[in-house]
Amino acid sequence: MRGLLALLMLGGVAVTAVIGRLRANARAERRVLVETQRAREAAETATALKSRLIEVVSHDLKNSLLGIMMTADIIRGASTNQELVGKRASAVKQESQQMFELVQDMLDYSAAAMERIDLNCLPLNLARLFAERLNGWRIRAGRKEKIFESWSNEKMIEGMAGDGAHLRQVAENLVGNAIKFSPNGSVITVRVGGGERVTVSVQDQGPGFSEADFEHLFKPYRKLSAVPTGRESSSGLGLALAHSLVHLHGGTLWASNSPDRGAVLTAEFPRRQVTQ
Numbered sequence: 001m002r003g004l005l006a007l008l009m010l011g012g013v014a015v016t017a018v019i020g021r022l023r024a025n026a027r028a029e030r031r032v033l034v035e036t037q038r039a040r041e042a043a044e045t046a047t048a049l050k051s052r053l054i055e056v057v058s059h060d061l062k063n064s065l066l067g068i069m070m071t072a073d074i075i076r077g078a079s080t081n082q083e084l085v086g087k088r089a090s091a092v093k094q095e096s097q098q099m100f101e102l103v104q105d106m107l108d109y110s111a112a113a114m115e116r117i118d119l120n121c122l123p124l125n126l127a128r129l130f131a132e133r134l135n136g137w138r139i140r141a142g143r144k145e146k147i148f149e150s151w152s153n154e155k156m157i158e159g160m161a162g163d164g165a166h167l168r169q170v171a172e173n174l175v176g177n178a179i180k181f182s183p184n185g186s187v188i189t190v191r192v193g194g195g196e197r198v199t200v201s202v203q204d205q206g207p208g209f210s211e212a213d214f215e216h217l218f219k220p221y222r223k224l225s226a227v228p229t230g231r232e233s234s235s236g237l238g239l240a241l242a243h244s245l246v247h248l249h250g251g252t253l254w255a256s257n258s259p260d261r262g263a264v265l266t267a268e269f270p271r272r273q274v275t276q
Helices: 002-077 082-113 126-143 164-181 211-215 238-248
Strands: 122-124 147-152 160-162 187-193 197-203 252-257 263-270
Touching: 002 082, 082 238, 122 126, 122 164, 126 147, 126 164, 126 187, 126 197, 160 164, 164 187, 164 197, 164 238, 164 263, 238 252, 238 263
Parallel strands: 147 187
Antiparallel strands: 122 160, 187 197, 197 263, 252 263
């Protein structure tokens, strides 16, 4: 009887061990399946981004290159007309600048997305940084008959640290987006405020963001539903780059629609101190 009980106990132990092993194998298989699925989704996402990148680059660079080639032909045929040559040379400069900025944004976004950018954080005043760019923005806005307003209190913005060069990129993308998509005669407002965190907001009077825009607003190479009002090119990369650079500074960037009219982009930064 005792032998039978011992055998039954041994059998139970063996069955329990087998069941445990089967469960462990099943869990391992599930983990493998999950990891395989994640790898497949990551590969599909990378492929889609690569295809989108090729599409954007091919389209935007092709248009700029065509413009440069056509302008070169006009210059060659009008070399005695200095006024026309000057205008066409300016057009070549503009087209080349657009291509350069597109390539630079692509390189910067790739580095920011992989967190390969080493920030050179120094004490700075964000209100002053924005103020330095105001004249240039007013000129660009004035070409489209836009009114440019700004508000800030520099004394309230002291005590922040950041990488000035990359924060200028953030500023250029946020304000450039407003200039690009708001209609002629409208108002663009930039506010820089202080407190526990430093906040920058850029508000325009354009069409605002659609529901579809909010779903992929800060994803790379995804264009907005609004159309540039001055026929400017749009790679769908500027806001994605700004979002990544703000994140690298420990901040947040979000979008909303104004109750009155237009879109609002807001960046918020912590007050980081740097010991020199």
